[in-house]
Amino acid sequence: MMLTGSAVKSALRTREMLWGYFFIAPVVIGLFIFVVIPIIASLVLSFSSWDGSSNMNFIGLDNFVKMFSDQVYLKALRTTTVYTAITVPATIILSVMVAVMLNRQIRGRDVYRLIFFLPSVTMPVAIAVVWKWMYNGSNGLINYLLSLVGIDGPGWITDERFILTSIMIIAIWGGIGYNMIILLSGLQGIPDTYYEAASLDGATSWSRFANITVPLLTPAIFFVLVTSLIGAFQVFDLVFMLTPVTSGGGAGGVLQDATRTAVFSIYQNGFTWFKIGYASAQAWVLFVIIFLITMLQMYLQKRWVHYE
Missing domain, CATH: 1.20.5 (Single alpha-helices involved in coiled-coils or other helix-helix interfaces)
Structure with missing residues (x-):
């Protein structure tokens, strides 16, 4: 057939x-x-109480209600907010500056780009090991350099007053490379004719940057802003690897109290204290927070683009 x-x-x-x-x-x-x-x-x-081995008990919204009176968790949210509010703007500003500089025709430009991008492809464990040595209060590189100018350096990762700042410095340093690549792609999409016309009109370098580069780079900056905020709210690896376990100072020690973020709190509740239901509820609250912030960013971006 x-x-x-x-x-x-x-x-x-x-x-x-x-x-x-x-x-x-x-x-x-x-x-x-x-x-x-x-x-x-x-x-x-998230609607149950379970320790991973016994019977799971349905408790409704009790886990979510408990969060509003859990001072450890509320402090973790505040720490995450402070971490995000500092690292995200600092990383984006420095990334824009680096991208603009490395978009010019300078000698060794590709080498500099590689150097800035290397932290983005380096294992977090390796980064933590290197920075732990640099932050060492006794024989670390940073305190040694400070001693050369007569400054007695602090215990960067052994003092609760400095450990969060130390982690934020690493996060800012490590986030520049990835953002730089995204911003470079945006910069290379801006026609040179705009800058040439502005130069003929007598525009200064700052005027060209403020009136040409920044407006036309907005889509790339917005993308970097969204991804950076999501990543900052989900920070865990640096906190986990750089925070020593100490005694005293509440649950987990004074250093963990100083650096406990939202995701680190989820990890502790789920895998250290075996409050798996409570940890799941915290995870969903974090998801809602990130979702709402992202939607607000999308709304504001659309309004800005429409206005422009």
Whole structure:
């Protein structure tokens, strides 16, 4: 029996579709197992009390109500807010400055770009080890350099007054490279004719930067702002690796009290104190906070673009 042309095309399309499903199946299955199911499970756990071994008890909104009176968690949110409010603007400002400088025709430009981008592709553990040595109060590089000018350096990661600042310095330093690449792509999309016309009109370098570079770079800056805010609210690795475990000063020690962020609080409740239901509820509150801030950014960006 001979197949018509349309039947052959239909069979080929079906075959291509089946092969397509076959090739994307591992990704879809992995996404379902490691993302979708955990999300649903955490939502169920947020309304329950469970320590990971005993029977799970449904307690309704008790976990969410408890957060408003949990001073440890509220302090973690405040610490996260302070961390975000300082690191995000500082990182973006420095990233714009570096991107503008490395967008010019300077000698060794590619080498400088590589140097600034290296922290973005370096393992956080390696970064933490290097900075721990630099921050060492006895024989660290930073205090040694300060001693050369007669300054007695503090215990950067052993003093609760300085440890959060020390972590923020690393975060700012490590975030410049990735943002720089995004901003460089935006800068390279700005036509040189705009700058040439402004120069002919007598515009200064600052005027060209403020009236040409910044407005046309806004989409890239907005993208960097959104991703930086999300990353700052989710900070965990630096806090986990640079905060020593000490005794006293409340749950987890004075240093952990000084650096406990929202995600670190989720980790402690879930994997240290085995309050898995409470940790899940905190995770969902953090998701709502990040979601609302992102939506507000999207709204303000649309208003700004429309106004412009």
